[in-house]
Amino acid sequence: MSTVSxxxxxxxxxxxxxxxxxxxxxxxxxxxxxxxxxxxxAYTKQLWARRHFIWAFATARLVAQYTxxxxxxxxxxxxxxxxxxxxxxxxxxxxxxxxxxxxxxxIAWLCIGVFVFQFTQNAVQSGTRAISDNLGLIRALHFPRAxxxxxxxxxxxxxxxxxMVVLVVTVLASGITPGRTWLLIIPALLLQTLFxxxxxxxxxxxxxKTSDISQLIPFVMRAWxxxxxxxxxxxxxxxxxxxxxxxxxxxxxxxxxxxxxxxxFAPVIYNPHQPVHQSLPPHQWAYGLAWGVGMFVxxxxxFWKAEEEYGRG
Amino acid sequence: MxxxxxSKNDILRAPDVAREPTVVVDDVHIVYRVHGAGSGKGxxxxxxxxIISRKRSAGVREVHAVKGISFTAYKGEAVGLIxxxxxxxxxxxxxxxxxxxxxxxxxxxxxxxxxxxxxxxxMNELTGERNVILGCLAMGxxxxxxxxxxxxxxDFSGINDKGDFISLPMRxxxxxxxARLRFSIAAAKTHDVLxxxxxxxxxxxxxxxxxxxxxxxxxKSAGTVFLVSHDNNSIREVCExxxxxxxxELIMDGPTEEVVRRYERGERP
Numbered sequence: 001m002s003t004v005s006x007x008x009x010x011x012x013x014x015x016x017x018x019x020x021x022x023x024x025x026x027x028x029x030x031x032x033x034x035x036x037x038x039x040x041x042a043y044t045k046q047l048w049a050r051r052h053f054i055w056a057f058a059t060a061r062l063v064a065q066y067t068x069x070x071x072x073x074x075x076x077x078x079x080x081x082x083x084x085x086x087x088x089x090x091x092x093x094x095x096x097x098x099x100x101x102x103x104x105x106x107i108a109w110l111c112i113g114v115f116v117f118q119f120t121q122n123a124v125q126s127g128t129r130a131i132s133d134n135l136g137l138i139r140a141l142h143f144p145r146a147x148x149x150x151x152x153x154x155x156x157x158x159x160x161x162x163x164m165v166v167l168v169v170t171v172l173a174s175g176i177t178p179g180r181t182w183l184l185i186i187p188a189l190l191l192q193t194l195f196x197x198x199x200x201x202x203x204x205x206x207x208x209k210t211s212d213i214s215q216l217i218p219f220v221m222r223a224w225x226x227x228x229x230x231x232x233x234x235x236x237x238x239x240x241x242x243x244x245x246x247x248x249x250x251x252x253x254x255x256x257x258x259x260x261x262x263x264x265f266a267p268v269i270y271n272p273h274q275p276v277h278q279s280l281p282p283h284q285w286a287y288g289l290a291w292g293v294g295m296f297v298x299x300x301x302x303f304w305k306a307e308e309e310y311g312r313g
Numbered sequence: 314m315x316x317x318x319x320s321k322n323d324i325l326r327a328p329d330v331a332r333e334p335t336v337v338v339d340d341v342h343i344v345y346r347v348h349g350a351g352s353g354k355g356x357x358x359x360x361x362x363x364i365i366s367r368k369r370s371a372g373v374r375e376v377h378a379v380k381g382i383s384f385t386a387y388k389g390e391a392v393g394l395i396x397x398x399x400x401x402x403x404x405x406x407x408x409x410x411x412x413x414x415x416x417x418x419x420x421x422x423x424x425x426x427x428x429x430x431x432x433x434x435x436m437n438e439l440t441g442e443r444n445v446i447l448g449c450l451a452m453g454x455x456x457x458x459x460x461x462x463x464x465x466x467x468d469f470s471g472i473n474d475k476g477d478f479i480s481l482p483m484r485x486x487x488x489x490x491x492a493r494l495r496f497s498i499a500a501a502k503t504h505d506v507l508x509x510x511x512x513x514x515x516x517x518x519x520x521x522x523x524x525x526x527x528x529x530x531x532x533k534s535a536g537t538v539f540l541v542s543h544d545n546n547s548i549r550e551v552c553e554x555x556x557x558x559x560x561x562e563l564i565m566d567g568p569t570e571e572v573v574r575r576y577e578r579g580e581r582p
Binding site for chain 1: 412435482566
Protein backbone atom coordinates (compact mmCIF):
# COMPACT_ATOMS: atom_id res chain seq x y z
CA MET A 1 0.00 0.00 0.00
CA SER A 2 1.74 3.12 -1.11
CA THR A 3 -1.19 5.47 -1.08
CA VAL A 4 -0.70 9.00 0.09
CA SER A 5 -4.29 9.77 0.93
CA UNK A 6 -4.86 6.92 3.41
CA UNK A 7 -4.11 8.12 6.92
CA UNK A 8 -5.51 5.14 8.81
CA UNK A 9 -5.75 1.53 7.68
CA UNK A 10 -9.32 0.32 8.12
CA UNK A 11 -8.11 -3.19 8.63
CA UNK A 12 -5.39 -2.84 11.26
CA UNK A 13 -6.34 -3.21 14.93
CA UNK A 14 -6.27 -0.03 16.96
CA UNK A 15 -5.97 1.23 20.51
CA UNK A 16 -5.17 -1.49 22.97
CA UNK A 17 -5.10 -4.05 20.16
CA UNK A 18 -2.62 -2.20 17.97
CA UNK A 19 0.22 -4.36 16.77
CA UNK A 20 -1.49 -7.72 17.28
CA UNK A 21 -1.13 -10.20 14.44
CA UNK A 22 -4.41 -11.37 12.86
CA UNK A 23 -4.13 -14.71 14.65
CA UNK A 24 -3.58 -13.05 18.04
CA UNK A 25 -6.48 -10.72 17.41
CA UNK A 26 -8.75 -13.65 16.53
CA UNK A 27 -7.70 -15.52 19.67
CA UNK A 28 -8.18 -12.48 21.90
CA UNK A 29 -11.80 -12.03 20.83
CA UNK A 30 -12.57 -15.74 20.77
CA UNK A 31 -13.18 -15.98 17.02
CA UNK A 32 -13.46 -19.54 15.74
CA UNK A 33 -12.21 -21.05 12.50
CA UNK A 34 -15.01 -20.58 10.00
CA UNK A 35 -16.94 -23.72 9.15
CA UNK A 36 -15.18 -25.81 11.80
CA UNK A 37 -16.99 -28.93 12.97
CA UNK A 38 -18.48 -28.67 16.48
CA UNK A 39 -17.79 -31.33 19.11
CA UNK A 40 -20.00 -34.40 19.20
CA UNK A 41 -22.06 -33.19 22.18
CA ALA A 42 -22.46 -29.64 20.85
CA TYR A 43 -23.45 -31.14 17.50
CA THR A 44 -26.07 -33.35 19.12
CA LYS A 45 -27.50 -30.32 20.92
CA GLN A 46 -27.72 -28.37 17.67
CA LEU A 47 -29.40 -31.34 16.05
CA TRP A 48 -31.90 -31.63 18.88
CA ALA A 49 -32.71 -27.93 18.45
CA ARG A 50 -33.58 -28.72 14.79
CA ARG A 51 -36.08 -31.47 15.63
CA HIS A 52 -38.99 -29.32 14.44
CA PHE A 53 -37.15 -28.71 11.18
CA ILE A 54 -36.58 -32.44 10.68
CA TRP A 55 -40.23 -33.24 11.26
CA ALA A 56 -41.58 -30.38 9.11
CA PHE A 57 -39.11 -31.18 6.32
CA ALA A 58 -40.13 -34.85 6.30
CA THR A 59 -43.85 -34.06 6.25
CA ALA A 60 -43.50 -31.46 3.48
CA ARG A 61 -41.42 -33.82 1.34
CA LEU A 62 -43.84 -36.69 1.85
CA VAL A 63 -46.76 -34.56 0.71
CA ALA A 64 -44.85 -33.12 -2.27
CA GLN A 65 -43.52 -36.49 -3.40
CA TYR A 66 -46.58 -37.57 -5.31
CA THR A 67 -48.01 -34.20 -6.36
CA UNK A 68 -47.37 -35.01 -10.02
CA UNK A 69 -49.13 -38.39 -9.96
CA UNK A 70 -52.90 -38.47 -10.48
CA UNK A 71 -53.50 -41.12 -7.85
CA UNK A 72 -51.31 -39.17 -5.43
CA UNK A 73 -50.30 -40.82 -2.21
CA UNK A 74 -52.20 -43.98 -3.09
CA UNK A 75 -48.98 -45.09 -4.87
CA UNK A 76 -47.29 -45.47 -1.53
CA UNK A 77 -49.50 -48.47 -0.89
CA UNK A 78 -50.14 -49.67 -4.41
CA UNK A 79 -46.46 -50.14 -5.36
CA UNK A 80 -45.57 -52.59 -2.56
CA UNK A 81 -48.88 -54.41 -3.09
CA UNK A 82 -48.07 -54.92 -6.76
CA UNK A 83 -44.66 -56.20 -5.69
CA UNK A 84 -46.35 -58.63 -3.30
CA UNK A 85 -48.64 -59.86 -6.10
CA UNK A 86 -45.72 -60.57 -8.46
CA UNK A 87 -43.66 -62.25 -5.76
CA UNK A 88 -46.65 -64.35 -4.73
CA UNK A 89 -47.15 -65.52 -8.30
CA UNK A 90 -43.48 -66.30 -8.97
CA UNK A 91 -42.23 -67.56 -5.62
CA UNK A 92 -45.44 -68.75 -3.95
CA UNK A 93 -47.21 -70.40 -6.85
CA UNK A 94 -44.63 -71.20 -9.56
CA UNK A 95 -41.65 -72.01 -7.33
CA UNK A 96 -44.00 -73.28 -4.58
CA UNK A 97 -42.16 -71.63 -1.71
CA UNK A 98 -45.36 -71.57 0.30
CA UNK A 99 -45.07 -75.21 1.24
CA UNK A 100 -42.99 -74.66 4.37
CA UNK A 101 -45.72 -72.56 5.96
CA UNK A 102 -48.88 -73.26 7.95
CA UNK A 103 -51.98 -73.11 5.72
CA UNK A 104 -52.82 -69.71 4.17
CA UNK A 105 -50.06 -67.86 6.03
CA UNK A 106 -47.55 -67.52 3.20
CA ILE A 107 -49.14 -64.42 1.75
CA ALA A 108 -49.06 -62.60 5.10
CA TRP A 109 -45.48 -63.74 5.66
CA LEU A 110 -44.53 -62.48 2.20
CA CYS A 111 -46.26 -59.11 2.55
CA ILE A 112 -44.66 -58.38 5.93
CA GLY A 113 -41.28 -59.23 4.45
CA VAL A 114 -41.79 -57.02 1.40
CA PHE A 115 -42.93 -54.01 3.43
CA VAL A 116 -40.21 -54.39 6.05
CA PHE A 117 -37.44 -54.86 3.49
CA GLN A 118 -38.72 -51.94 1.46
CA PHE A 119 -38.43 -49.74 4.57
CA THR A 120 -34.69 -50.42 4.75
CA GLN A 121 -34.29 -50.29 0.96
CA ASN A 122 -35.88 -46.83 0.74
CA ALA A 123 -33.79 -45.59 3.64
CA VAL A 124 -30.64 -46.73 1.84
CA GLN A 125 -31.65 -45.16 -1.45
CA SER A 126 -32.76 -41.82 -0.06
CA GLY A 127 -29.81 -41.72 2.32
CA THR A 128 -27.41 -41.95 -0.61
CA ARG A 129 -28.98 -38.89 -2.19
CA ALA A 130 -29.74 -36.97 1.03
CA ILE A 131 -26.75 -34.63 0.72
CA SER A 132 -26.12 -34.59 -3.02
CA ASP A 133 -29.76 -33.75 -3.88
CA ASN A 134 -29.99 -30.92 -1.37
CA LEU A 135 -26.81 -28.99 -2.05
CA GLY A 136 -28.82 -25.80 -2.62
CA LEU A 137 -30.30 -25.96 0.85
CA ILE A 138 -26.95 -26.87 2.38
CA ARG A 139 -25.16 -23.98 0.73
CA ALA A 140 -27.91 -21.48 1.54
CA LEU A 141 -28.52 -22.14 5.23
CA HIS A 142 -26.53 -23.35 8.18
CA PHE A 143 -27.87 -26.31 10.12
CA PRO A 144 -26.42 -29.62 11.28
CA ARG A 145 -26.27 -31.65 8.08
CA ALA A 146 -27.30 -34.86 9.82
CA UNK A 147 -30.81 -33.35 9.86
CA UNK A 148 -31.18 -34.35 6.20
CA UNK A 149 -30.48 -38.12 6.30
CA UNK A 150 -32.47 -38.31 9.54
CA UNK A 151 -35.38 -36.45 7.96
CA UNK A 152 -35.33 -38.87 5.03
CA UNK A 153 -35.52 -41.81 7.44
CA UNK A 154 -38.48 -40.11 9.13
CA UNK A 155 -40.14 -39.86 5.68
CA UNK A 156 -39.65 -43.61 5.20
CA UNK A 157 -41.09 -44.28 8.64
CA UNK A 158 -44.14 -42.15 7.91
CA UNK A 159 -44.62 -44.01 4.64
CA UNK A 160 -44.30 -47.33 6.40
CA UNK A 161 -46.92 -46.36 8.97
CA UNK A 162 -49.34 -45.53 6.15
CA UNK A 163 -48.70 -48.87 4.45
CA MET A 164 -49.06 -50.62 7.82
CA VAL A 165 -52.81 -50.12 7.47
CA VAL A 166 -52.80 -52.21 4.30
CA LEU A 167 -50.52 -54.74 5.93
CA VAL A 168 -52.84 -55.18 8.90
CA VAL A 169 -55.77 -55.76 6.54
CA THR A 170 -53.77 -58.37 4.60
CA VAL A 171 -52.73 -60.14 7.78
CA LEU A 172 -56.28 -60.22 9.15
CA ALA A 173 -57.66 -61.38 5.79
CA SER A 174 -55.34 -64.38 5.79
CA GLY A 175 -56.99 -65.58 9.00
CA ILE A 176 -54.42 -64.49 11.56
CA THR A 177 -55.98 -63.14 14.77
CA PRO A 178 -54.36 -60.25 16.63
CA GLY A 179 -52.70 -61.22 19.89
CA ARG A 180 -50.38 -59.90 22.55
CA THR A 181 -47.37 -60.31 20.24
CA TRP A 182 -48.67 -57.37 18.20
CA LEU A 183 -47.25 -55.15 20.93
CA LEU A 184 -43.80 -56.31 19.84
CA ILE A 185 -44.30 -54.57 16.49
CA ILE A 186 -43.45 -51.23 18.14
CA PRO A 187 -40.01 -52.11 19.58
CA ALA A 188 -39.13 -54.09 16.45
CA LEU A 189 -39.93 -51.11 14.21
CA LEU A 190 -38.03 -48.77 16.55
CA LEU A 191 -34.91 -50.91 16.32
CA GLN A 192 -35.22 -51.13 12.55
CA THR A 193 -35.63 -47.36 12.34
CA LEU A 194 -32.45 -46.89 14.38
CA PHE A 195 -30.63 -49.28 12.06
CA UNK A 196 -31.97 -47.53 8.96
CA UNK A 197 -30.92 -44.12 10.28
CA UNK A 198 -27.41 -45.41 10.84
CA UNK A 199 -27.15 -46.91 7.35
CA UNK A 200 -28.62 -43.78 5.84
CA UNK A 201 -26.05 -41.58 7.64
CA UNK A 202 -23.17 -43.74 6.43
CA UNK A 203 -24.39 -43.71 2.82
CA UNK A 204 -25.15 -39.99 2.94
CA UNK A 205 -21.49 -39.26 3.64
CA UNK A 206 -20.28 -41.70 0.98
CA UNK A 207 -22.85 -40.47 -1.55
CA UNK A 208 -21.87 -36.85 -0.94
CA LYS A 209 -18.29 -37.53 -2.07
CA THR A 210 -18.67 -40.39 -4.53
CA SER A 211 -21.59 -40.10 -6.91
CA ASP A 212 -20.68 -43.47 -8.46
CA ILE A 213 -22.27 -45.16 -5.47
CA SER A 214 -25.79 -44.37 -6.67
CA GLN A 215 -25.16 -46.57 -9.73
CA LEU A 216 -24.12 -49.45 -7.53
CA ILE A 217 -26.88 -49.23 -4.91
CA PRO A 218 -29.76 -50.80 -6.94
CA PHE A 219 -27.62 -53.86 -7.65
CA VAL A 220 -26.51 -54.18 -4.02
CA MET A 221 -30.08 -53.85 -2.80
CA ARG A 222 -31.35 -56.52 -5.19
CA ALA A 223 -28.61 -58.92 -4.12
CA TRP A 224 -29.36 -58.17 -0.47
CA UNK A 225 -33.07 -58.79 -1.00
CA UNK A 226 -32.54 -62.24 -2.53
CA UNK A 227 -30.02 -63.18 0.16
CA UNK A 228 -32.31 -62.08 2.99
CA UNK A 229 -35.19 -64.36 2.19
CA UNK A 230 -37.92 -61.86 1.51
CA UNK A 231 -40.01 -64.23 -0.60
CA UNK A 232 -38.68 -67.60 0.52
CA UNK A 233 -37.35 -68.94 3.77
CA UNK A 234 -33.58 -68.58 3.52
CA UNK A 235 -33.02 -70.80 6.57
CA UNK A 236 -34.56 -73.79 4.81
CA UNK A 237 -32.35 -73.30 1.77
CA UNK A 238 -29.01 -73.12 3.60
CA UNK A 239 -29.68 -75.73 6.27
CA UNK A 240 -27.28 -78.22 4.63
CA UNK A 241 -24.52 -75.66 4.07
CA UNK A 242 -21.36 -75.32 6.20
CA UNK A 243 -21.95 -73.98 9.67
CA UNK A 244 -20.05 -70.70 9.24
CA UNK A 245 -22.20 -69.74 6.26
CA UNK A 246 -25.32 -70.36 8.32
CA UNK A 247 -23.92 -68.19 11.11
CA UNK A 248 -23.09 -65.48 8.61
CA UNK A 249 -26.60 -65.63 7.17
CA UNK A 250 -28.15 -65.42 10.62
CA UNK A 251 -26.30 -62.14 11.23
CA UNK A 252 -28.01 -60.45 8.26
CA UNK A 253 -29.86 -57.46 9.79
CA UNK A 254 -32.60 -57.54 7.13
CA UNK A 255 -33.41 -61.17 8.00
CA UNK A 256 -33.38 -60.33 11.70
CA UNK A 257 -35.84 -57.43 11.43
CA UNK A 258 -38.10 -59.36 9.05
CA UNK A 259 -38.13 -62.31 11.47
CA UNK A 260 -38.93 -60.06 14.43
CA UNK A 261 -41.82 -58.37 12.65
CA UNK A 262 -43.15 -61.57 11.10
CA UNK A 263 -43.14 -63.20 14.50
CA UNK A 264 -44.83 -60.18 16.08
CA PHE A 265 -47.55 -60.06 13.43
CA ALA A 266 -48.14 -63.77 12.92
CA PRO A 267 -46.75 -65.93 15.72
CA VAL A 268 -48.66 -68.89 14.27
CA ILE A 269 -46.03 -69.22 11.51
CA TYR A 270 -43.38 -69.85 14.18
CA ASN A 271 -45.54 -72.09 16.38
CA PRO A 272 -43.66 -75.42 16.83
CA HIS A 273 -46.98 -77.25 17.36
CA GLN A 274 -47.94 -76.64 13.73
CA PRO A 275 -47.17 -79.55 11.37
CA VAL A 276 -45.01 -77.22 9.22
CA HIS A 277 -43.53 -74.07 10.72
CA GLN A 278 -40.64 -71.61 10.59
CA SER A 279 -38.13 -71.28 13.39
CA LEU A 280 -37.29 -68.05 15.16
CA PRO A 281 -33.72 -68.16 16.49
CA PRO A 282 -33.71 -67.30 20.22
CA HIS A 283 -31.07 -64.57 19.89
CA GLN A 284 -33.02 -62.57 17.29
CA TRP A 285 -34.00 -59.74 19.71
CA ALA A 286 -30.46 -59.37 21.03
CA TYR A 287 -29.11 -59.23 17.47
CA GLY A 288 -31.78 -56.74 16.46
CA LEU A 289 -30.90 -54.51 19.40
CA ALA A 290 -27.17 -54.73 18.67
CA TRP A 291 -27.60 -53.94 14.97
CA GLY A 292 -29.97 -51.04 15.68
CA VAL A 293 -27.97 -49.28 18.38
CA GLY A 294 -24.58 -50.20 16.93
CA MET A 295 -25.38 -49.06 13.40
CA PHE A 296 -26.90 -45.81 14.64
CA VAL A 297 -23.86 -44.89 16.75
CA UNK A 298 -21.40 -45.85 14.01
CA UNK A 299 -23.38 -43.98 11.35
CA UNK A 300 -23.82 -40.88 13.48
CA UNK A 301 -20.12 -40.56 14.34
CA UNK A 302 -19.06 -41.42 10.78
CA PHE A 303 -21.34 -38.72 9.37
CA TRP A 304 -20.29 -36.12 11.93
CA LYS A 305 -16.60 -36.67 11.15
CA ALA A 306 -17.09 -35.02 7.76
CA GLU A 307 -19.62 -32.38 8.85
CA GLU A 308 -17.57 -29.41 7.64
CA GLU A 309 -17.09 -30.91 4.17
CA TYR A 310 -20.70 -31.27 3.00
CA GLY A 311 -21.59 -28.76 0.30
CA ARG A 312 -18.01 -27.81 -0.35
CA GLY A 313 -16.22 -27.76 -3.64
CA MET B 314 -10.33 14.09 10.80
CA UNK B 315 -9.92 17.22 12.87
CA UNK B 316 -13.65 17.89 13.10
CA UNK B 317 -15.06 18.28 16.57
CA UNK B 318 -18.42 16.89 15.48
CA UNK B 319 -17.94 13.15 15.68
CA SER B 320 -20.19 11.22 13.31
CA LYS B 321 -20.48 7.42 13.47
CA ASN B 322 -17.89 6.92 10.77
CA ASP B 323 -15.39 9.10 12.55
CA ILE B 324 -15.74 7.12 15.73
CA LEU B 325 -15.10 3.96 13.75
CA ARG B 326 -12.02 5.53 12.26
CA ALA B 327 -10.73 7.09 15.48
CA PRO B 328 -7.22 5.69 15.62
CA ASP B 329 -7.04 4.99 19.35
CA VAL B 330 -10.21 3.01 20.05
CA ALA B 331 -10.01 -0.79 20.10
CA ARG B 332 -12.76 -2.33 17.96
CA GLU B 333 -14.19 -5.78 18.21
CA PRO B 334 -13.27 -7.89 15.17
CA THR B 335 -15.88 -10.19 13.62
CA VAL B 336 -14.01 -11.59 10.63
CA VAL B 337 -10.25 -12.07 10.53
CA VAL B 338 -8.82 -13.22 7.20
CA ASP B 339 -5.16 -14.11 7.64
CA ASP B 340 -3.04 -14.62 4.49
CA VAL B 341 -5.57 -16.91 2.83
CA HIS B 342 -4.86 -18.96 -0.27
CA ILE B 343 -7.63 -20.90 -1.97
CA VAL B 344 -7.03 -23.48 -4.68
CA TYR B 345 -9.80 -25.14 -6.67
CA ARG B 346 -9.18 -28.61 -8.02
CA VAL B 347 -11.18 -29.14 -11.15
CA HIS B 348 -11.74 -32.76 -12.16
CA GLY B 349 -12.12 -33.79 -15.74
CA ALA B 350 -10.71 -30.58 -17.17
CA GLY B 351 -8.42 -32.47 -19.54
CA SER B 352 -9.55 -33.37 -23.04
CA GLY B 353 -11.37 -36.64 -23.74
CA LYS B 354 -10.57 -38.23 -20.39
CA GLY B 355 -14.13 -39.18 -19.60
CA UNK B 356 -14.41 -42.25 -21.84
CA UNK B 357 -14.79 -45.71 -20.37
CA UNK B 358 -11.50 -47.02 -21.81
CA UNK B 359 -9.45 -44.14 -20.45
CA UNK B 360 -11.14 -44.49 -17.04
CA UNK B 361 -10.28 -48.18 -17.06
CA UNK B 362 -6.66 -47.64 -18.08
CA UNK B 363 -6.35 -45.05 -15.30
CA ILE B 364 -7.58 -47.57 -12.77
CA ILE B 365 -5.23 -50.28 -14.09
CA SER B 366 -2.15 -48.06 -14.32
CA ARG B 367 -3.00 -46.53 -10.91
CA LYS B 368 -2.06 -43.11 -12.20
CA ARG B 369 -3.60 -40.01 -10.75
CA SER B 370 -6.23 -38.70 -13.07
CA ALA B 371 -4.56 -36.47 -15.61
CA GLY B 372 -7.71 -34.37 -15.80
CA VAL B 373 -7.21 -32.61 -12.47
CA ARG B 374 -6.22 -28.97 -12.84
CA GLU B 375 -5.53 -26.52 -10.10
CA VAL B 376 -6.89 -23.01 -10.11
CA HIS B 377 -5.31 -20.63 -7.64
CA ALA B 378 -8.34 -18.40 -7.02
CA VAL B 379 -7.24 -16.42 -3.95
CA LYS B 380 -3.57 -15.59 -3.41
CA GLY B 381 -2.72 -14.40 0.05
CA ILE B 382 -5.48 -11.99 1.06
CA SER B 383 -5.53 -10.55 4.60
CA PHE B 384 -7.98 -8.17 6.20
CA THR B 385 -9.97 -7.73 9.37
CA ALA B 386 -13.59 -6.60 9.57
CA TYR B 387 -15.13 -5.17 12.71
CA LYS B 388 -18.54 -4.95 14.35
CA GLY B 389 -20.97 -2.60 12.69
CA GLU B 390 -19.06 -2.43 9.43
CA ALA B 391 -20.52 -2.90 5.98
CA VAL B 392 -17.74 -3.95 3.65
CA GLY B 393 -18.06 -3.97 -0.13
CA LEU B 394 -16.04 -6.33 -2.30
CA ILE B 395 -15.41 -5.17 -5.85
CA UNK B 396 -13.38 -6.45 -8.77
CA UNK B 397 -13.90 -7.71 -12.30
CA UNK B 398 -15.55 -11.05 -13.08
CA UNK B 399 -13.49 -14.01 -11.92
CA UNK B 400 -11.34 -11.93 -9.60
CA UNK B 401 -12.09 -14.14 -6.59
CA UNK B 402 -14.76 -12.09 -4.78
CA UNK B 403 -17.37 -14.84 -4.56
CA UNK B 404 -14.70 -17.41 -3.68
CA UNK B 405 -13.62 -15.16 -0.82
CA UNK B 406 -17.20 -14.95 0.47
CA UNK B 407 -17.74 -18.70 0.22
CA UNK B 408 -14.52 -19.24 2.17
CA UNK B 409 -15.60 -16.80 4.90
CA UNK B 410 -18.88 -18.73 5.11
CA UNK B 411 -16.85 -21.90 5.67
CA UNK B 412 -18.01 -23.52 2.44
CA UNK B 413 -14.55 -23.72 0.88
CA UNK B 414 -11.43 -25.11 2.53
CA UNK B 415 -8.40 -22.83 2.59
CA UNK B 416 -5.14 -24.10 1.14
CA UNK B 417 -3.06 -21.89 3.44
CA UNK B 418 -3.82 -19.30 6.10
CA UNK B 419 -6.85 -19.06 8.33
CA UNK B 420 -10.28 -17.45 8.46
CA UNK B 421 -11.68 -16.73 11.92
CA UNK B 422 -15.21 -15.55 12.47
CA UNK B 423 -17.51 -14.55 15.27
CA UNK B 424 -20.35 -17.06 15.14
CA UNK B 425 -21.42 -18.76 11.95
CA UNK B 426 -21.54 -16.41 8.93
CA UNK B 427 -24.47 -16.78 6.56
CA UNK B 428 -23.95 -16.59 2.83
CA UNK B 429 -26.72 -15.29 0.61
CA UNK B 430 -26.09 -16.00 -3.03
CA UNK B 431 -28.13 -15.78 -6.22
CA UNK B 432 -27.82 -19.48 -6.90
CA UNK B 433 -28.71 -20.69 -3.46
CA UNK B 434 -31.89 -22.57 -4.31
CA UNK B 435 -34.12 -23.76 -1.51
CA MET B 436 -36.67 -26.53 -2.00
CA ASN B 437 -38.07 -25.90 -5.45
CA GLU B 438 -40.88 -28.43 -5.42
CA LEU B 439 -42.34 -27.04 -2.21
CA THR B 440 -44.53 -23.96 -1.91
CA GLY B 441 -43.12 -20.59 -0.94
CA GLU B 442 -44.99 -20.87 2.33
CA ARG B 443 -43.30 -24.18 3.17
CA ASN B 444 -39.93 -22.74 2.19
CA VAL B 445 -40.37 -19.84 4.59
CA ILE B 446 -41.32 -22.16 7.46
CA LEU B 447 -38.62 -24.76 6.74
CA GLY B 448 -35.94 -22.13 6.13
CA CYS B 449 -36.66 -20.46 9.45
CA LEU B 450 -36.74 -23.79 11.31
CA ALA B 451 -33.44 -24.80 9.68
CA MET B 452 -31.85 -21.56 10.92
CA GLY B 453 -32.80 -22.70 14.41
CA UNK B 454 -35.98 -20.73 15.14
CA UNK B 455 -38.69 -22.34 17.23
CA UNK B 456 -42.13 -22.99 15.67
CA UNK B 457 -43.57 -20.14 17.79
CA UNK B 458 -40.96 -17.69 16.50
CA UNK B 459 -41.66 -18.79 12.93
CA UNK B 460 -45.39 -18.17 13.35
CA UNK B 461 -44.66 -14.73 14.77
CA UNK B 462 -42.29 -13.73 11.94
CA UNK B 463 -44.08 -15.46 9.04
CA UNK B 464 -46.24 -12.56 7.85
CA UNK B 465 -43.38 -10.11 8.18
CA UNK B 466 -41.16 -12.27 5.96
CA UNK B 467 -43.82 -12.66 3.28
CA ASP B 468 -44.58 -8.93 3.31
CA PHE B 469 -40.89 -8.10 3.12
CA SER B 470 -40.37 -10.35 0.10
CA GLY B 471 -43.29 -8.71 -1.71
CA ILE B 472 -44.17 -12.12 -3.21
CA ASN B 473 -47.87 -11.61 -2.54
CA ASP B 474 -48.04 -8.09 -4.02
CA LYS B 475 -49.49 -9.37 -7.28
CA GLY B 476 -51.76 -12.13 -6.03
CA ASP B 477 -51.41 -15.23 -3.91
CA PHE B 478 -48.05 -16.59 -5.08
CA ILE B 479 -46.80 -17.79 -1.72
CA SER B 480 -48.97 -20.92 -1.94
CA LEU B 481 -47.44 -21.94 -5.30
CA PRO B 482 -44.37 -24.21 -5.58
CA MET B 483 -41.12 -22.28 -5.75
CA ARG B 484 -40.23 -23.75 -9.14
CA UNK B 485 -43.00 -21.58 -10.64
CA UNK B 486 -41.33 -18.36 -9.41
CA UNK B 487 -39.35 -16.04 -11.62
CA UNK B 488 -35.66 -15.79 -10.73
CA UNK B 489 -36.25 -12.39 -9.15
CA UNK B 490 -39.10 -13.68 -6.98
CA UNK B 491 -37.03 -16.64 -5.84
CA ALA B 492 -34.08 -14.45 -4.94
CA ARG B 493 -36.37 -12.04 -3.05
CA LEU B 494 -37.90 -14.82 -0.99
CA ARG B 495 -34.51 -16.33 -0.17
CA PHE B 496 -33.16 -12.98 0.93
CA SER B 497 -36.24 -12.35 3.07
CA ILE B 498 -35.90 -15.72 4.80
CA ALA B 499 -32.21 -15.29 5.54
CA ALA B 500 -32.62 -11.69 6.66
CA ALA B 501 -35.36 -12.66 9.15
CA LYS B 502 -32.70 -13.79 11.58
CA THR B 503 -30.11 -11.50 13.13
CA HIS B 504 -26.77 -12.70 11.86
CA ASP B 505 -23.42 -11.81 13.37
CA VAL B 506 -21.94 -11.88 9.91
CA LEU B 507 -24.05 -11.70 6.76
CA UNK B 508 -22.43 -12.27 3.37
CA UNK B 509 -24.42 -11.08 0.36
CA UNK B 510 -23.33 -12.17 -3.11
CA UNK B 511 -25.14 -10.19 -5.82
CA UNK B 512 -28.42 -11.10 -4.16
CA UNK B 513 -29.69 -7.53 -4.23
CA UNK B 514 -29.27 -7.13 -7.97
CA UNK B 515 -32.19 -9.41 -8.86
CA UNK B 516 -34.91 -7.64 -6.93
CA UNK B 517 -36.92 -4.72 -8.23
CA UNK B 518 -36.48 -1.12 -7.11
CA UNK B 519 -38.87 -1.25 -4.15
CA UNK B 520 -37.35 -4.48 -2.91
CA UNK B 521 -33.81 -3.12 -3.19
CA UNK B 522 -34.78 -0.18 -1.00
CA UNK B 523 -36.29 -2.51 1.61
CA UNK B 524 -33.18 -4.71 1.51
CA UNK B 525 -30.86 -1.77 2.00
CA UNK B 526 -32.87 -0.69 5.03
CA UNK B 527 -32.70 -4.23 6.41
CA UNK B 528 -28.92 -4.39 5.89
CA UNK B 529 -28.62 -1.09 7.75
CA UNK B 530 -30.65 -2.57 10.64
CA UNK B 531 -28.49 -5.70 10.75
CA UNK B 532 -25.41 -3.51 10.83
CA LYS B 533 -26.77 -1.42 13.68
CA SER B 534 -27.49 -4.52 15.73
CA ALA B 535 -23.72 -4.96 15.82
CA GLY B 536 -23.46 -7.32 12.89
CA THR B 537 -21.05 -7.14 9.98
CA VAL B 538 -22.26 -7.19 6.40
CA PHE B 539 -20.21 -8.08 3.34
CA LEU B 540 -21.60 -7.15 -0.05
CA VAL B 541 -20.34 -8.37 -3.42
CA SER B 542 -21.81 -6.39 -6.28
CA HIS B 543 -21.06 -5.05 -9.72
CA ASP B 544 -23.43 -2.19 -9.02
CA ASN B 545 -21.10 0.47 -7.67
CA ASN B 546 -24.00 2.66 -6.57
CA SER B 547 -25.29 -0.10 -4.29
CA ILE B 548 -21.81 -0.38 -2.81
CA ARG B 549 -21.66 3.38 -2.31
CA GLU B 550 -25.06 3.45 -0.61
CA VAL B 551 -24.55 0.48 1.69
CA CYS B 552 -20.86 0.25 2.52
CA GLU B 553 -18.46 2.73 4.09
CA UNK B 554 -15.48 0.47 3.49
CA UNK B 555 -14.57 -1.34 0.30
CA UNK B 556 -12.01 -3.96 -0.64
CA UNK B 557 -10.86 -4.21 -4.25
CA UNK B 558 -9.74 -7.66 -5.37
CA UNK B 559 -8.19 -8.44 -8.72
CA UNK B 560 -6.89 -11.86 -9.88
CA UNK B 561 -7.05 -13.19 -6.35
CA GLU B 562 -4.97 -10.40 -4.85
CA LEU B 563 -5.98 -7.51 -2.67
CA ILE B 564 -5.47 -4.30 -4.61
CA MET B 565 -6.90 -1.75 -2.20
CA ASP B 566 -8.71 -1.62 1.13
CA GLY B 567 -10.10 1.68 2.27
CA PRO B 568 -13.03 4.11 2.43
CA THR B 569 -15.63 3.30 -0.24
CA GLU B 570 -15.53 6.69 -1.99
CA GLU B 571 -11.84 6.49 -2.66
CA VAL B 572 -11.65 2.81 -3.57
CA VAL B 573 -14.65 2.88 -5.90
CA ARG B 574 -13.43 6.08 -7.59
CA ARG B 575 -10.09 4.52 -8.32
CA TYR B 576 -11.71 1.24 -9.39
CA GLU B 577 -13.96 3.05 -11.84
CA ARG B 578 -11.02 4.93 -13.32
CA GLY B 579 -8.94 1.74 -13.33
CA GLU B 580 -6.06 3.36 -11.44
CA ARG B 581 -4.29 0.89 -9.21
CA PRO B 582 -2.44 2.30 -6.25
